[in-house]
Amino acid sequence: MDDLLARLGEILGPGGLLTGAEVTGRRAGPWAGSGTILAKAIARPRETAQVAAVMKLCHEARQPVIPFGGLTGLVHGTASGPDDLLLSLELMNQIEHVDPVGRTMQVQAGCLLQRIQEAAEHEGLLFPLDLGARGSCTIGGNVSTNAGGNRVIRFGMTRELVLGLEAVLADGTVISSMNSMLKNNAGFDLKQLFIGTEGVLGIVTRLVLRLREAPASQNTAFVAFADFPSVTAFLKHVDRRLGGNLSAFEVLWRDVYDLLTSPPATGRPPLERGAPFYALVESLGGDQESDDIRFTAALEAALESGLIVDAAIARNLAERNAMWGIRDDVGQFQRFAPVTGFDVSLPIRDMDAYGETLARGIRARWPEGRVWIFGHLGDGNLHVVVGVGSADEETKRAVDEIVYRPLAALGGSVSAEHGIGLDKKPHLGLSRNAEEITLMRRLKAMLDPRNILNPGKVLEMP
Numbered sequence: 001m002d003d004l005l006a007r008l009g010e011i012l013g014p015g016g017l018l019t020g021a022e023v024t025g026r027r028a029g030p031w032a033g034s035g036t037i038l039a040k041a042i043a044r045p046r047e048t049a050q051v052a053a054v055m056k057l058c059h060e061a062r063q064p065v066i067p068f069g070g071l072t073g074l075v076h077g078t079a080s081g082p083d084d085l086l087l088s089l090e091l092m093n094q095i096e097h098v099d100p101v102g103r104t105m106q107v108q109a110g111c112l113l114q115r116i117q118e119a120a121e122h123e124g125l126l127f128p129l130d131l132g133a134r135g136s137c138t139i140g141g142n143v144s145t146n147a148g149g150n151r152v153i154r155f156g157m158t159r160e161l162v163l164g165l166e167a168v169l170a171d172g173t174v175i176s177s178m179n180s181m182l183k184n185n186a187g188f189d190l191k192q193l194f195i196g197t198e199g200v201l202g203i204v205t206r207l208v209l210r211l212r213e214a215p216a217s218q219n220t221a222f223v224a225f226a227d228f229p230s231v232t233a234f235l236k237h238v239d240r241r242l243g244g245n246l247s248a249f250e251v252l253w254r255d256v257y258d259l260l261t262s263p264p265a266t267g268r269p270p271l272e273r274g275a276p277f278y279a280l281v282e283s284l285g286g287d288q289e290s291d292d293i294r295f296t297a298a299l300e301a302a303l304e305s306g307l308i309v310d311a312a313i314a315r316n317l318a319e320r321n322a323m324w325g326i327r328d329d330v331g332q333f334q335r336f337a338p339v340t341g342f343d344v345s346l347p348i349r350d351m352d353a354y355g356e357t358l359a360r361g362i363r364a365r366w367p368e369g370r371v372w373i374f375g376h377l378g379d380g381n382l383h384v385v386v387g388v389g390s391a392d393e394e395t396k397r398a399v400d401e402i403v404y405r406p407l408a409a410l411g412g413s414v415s416a417e418h419g420i421g422l423d424k425k426p427h428l429g430l431s432r433n434a435e436e437i438t439l440m441r442r443l444k445a446m447l448d449p450r451n452i453l454n455p456g457k458v459l460e461m462p
């Protein structure tokens with residue numbers, strides 16, 4: 001290993017290889033209790049050629065390599081041991097080029113999502129991917145997890161926002177597929193191999209992203225519902241009335257609304273407490289004046305027909321940010337640690353019954369147990385947080401079983417947007433069939449025959 005480290009140091013140059021306290025002093029995840037990084041060293045390449053040289057060497061030495069970006073992933077996809085080499089994209093953080101006519105942006109994988117959003121905005125354009133971790137997560141991490149976030153209902157997941165990609169394979173081969181065309185059906189779309197595959201098939205180094213025209217209007221509101229059928233009926237109503245402008249539909253079950261709008265959370269309730277469901281609804285459009293009228297009319301019609309029982313429309317940017325601040329304040333659940341977070345998808349119409357079954361199952365076993373439900377309901381995606389006072393392996397297994405068991409029958413998924421990582425690996429078979437998993441293994445074996453890239457994540461290799 002010492003010889004390998006010396007050779008890596010030569011490839012990476014001054015500051016390119018961290019060891020000792022520079023490694024163990026770093027936090028391993030997004031929360032205060034995430035612990036610190038365990039690894040032999042952290043490689044910090046500055047360009048693709050260095051990534052390729054590092055991988056070539058590690059392939060020869062059979063050295064496991066775990067790529068990471070902002071370490072905000074929620075499924076322990078970057079978990080490491082003392083003999084692993086971590087590879088950080090933090091020094092490959094440049095925005096290389098913005099094309100306002102073709103509406104594309106070329107970036108390095110370590111660029112923070114928020115910087116990309118701001119650079120697009122600077123050109124009067126929009127990069128639609130948005131999530132609470134925007135200030136810490138990297139575009140390479142977003143692509144590797146095929147992140148979803150707040151605007152999937154309108155613009156799709158990260159996969160839909162990537163036109164081209166460059167990746168380095170386990171043996172150091174560079175696959176440059178930096179297409180910038182919206183349409184390109186010339187053979188296999190190889191970039192898909194590296195989107196949502198969590199660093200097990202290659203290291204993403206550069207990307208061509210698809211941008212949209214920046215919206216000229218934003219309308220945001222919190223609404224309250226009397227029951228769940230009203231939530232689903234209102235989703236259809238507001239989508240129809242906004243004529244394609246609906247860009248977010250985030251639902252909070254009552255307990256989550258109460259938690260995120262009560263001290264010590266900084267959010268204050270935009271609507272009275274007591275309703276069983278609340279939603280944050282947002283429309284992005286082309287003309288503020290006419291969109292204000294359309295948005296208000298859609299909400300008024302819903303109030304009149306009883307689809308919603310209350311509504312608060314943001315009157316300015318500060319009120320809009322305060323509403324999103326409530327939705328994004330998911331760190332509040334950590335106050336009840338140990339808690340386990342889940343990210344499931346299932347048909348929207350089944351969500352209420354699923355939530356009730358879940359809460360019943362948890363309380364039957366842990367009478368003091370707590371279940372919080374919220375999420376991107378418009379995308380068929382719920383986040384579930386469960387706290388039962390313990391997170392030892394046996395408890396975790398029992399909680400997993402209660403959360404996941406109903407999903408297979410509903411045609412749902414054990415991971416809607418966070419990926420599989422280590423946490424969901426035992427449950428992959430609930431959402432993918434045996435032939436799909438076999439093909440995944442064959443692809444992994446072909447692209448990484450020595451199983452050195454993020455080994456043990458997503459799939460167990462024979």
Ligand SMILES: Cc1cc2nc3c(=O)[nH]c(=O)nc-3n(C[C@H](O)[C@H](O)[C@H](O)COP(=O)(O)OP(=O)(O)OC[C@H]3O[C@@H](n4cnc5c(N)ncnc54)[C@H](O)[C@@H]3O)c2cc1C
Nearest residue numbers: 069070071072073077132138140141142147148149199204
């Ligand atoms: C407050 C908060 C809110 C969140 N909200 C959402 C949300 O709404 N939707 C959502 O989908 N996720 C959400 N997440 C999860 C997380 O932010 C995303 O998964 C994000 O895309 C991870 O990016 P990252 O740069 O932090 O990646 P990391 O955590 O560093 O890595 C994640 C995975 O990608 C791999 N990886 C990272 N970079 C590369 C690369 N360049 N090449 C190959 N593999 C790589 C890693 O090995 C790992 O498997 C949230 C997280 C937090 C903390």
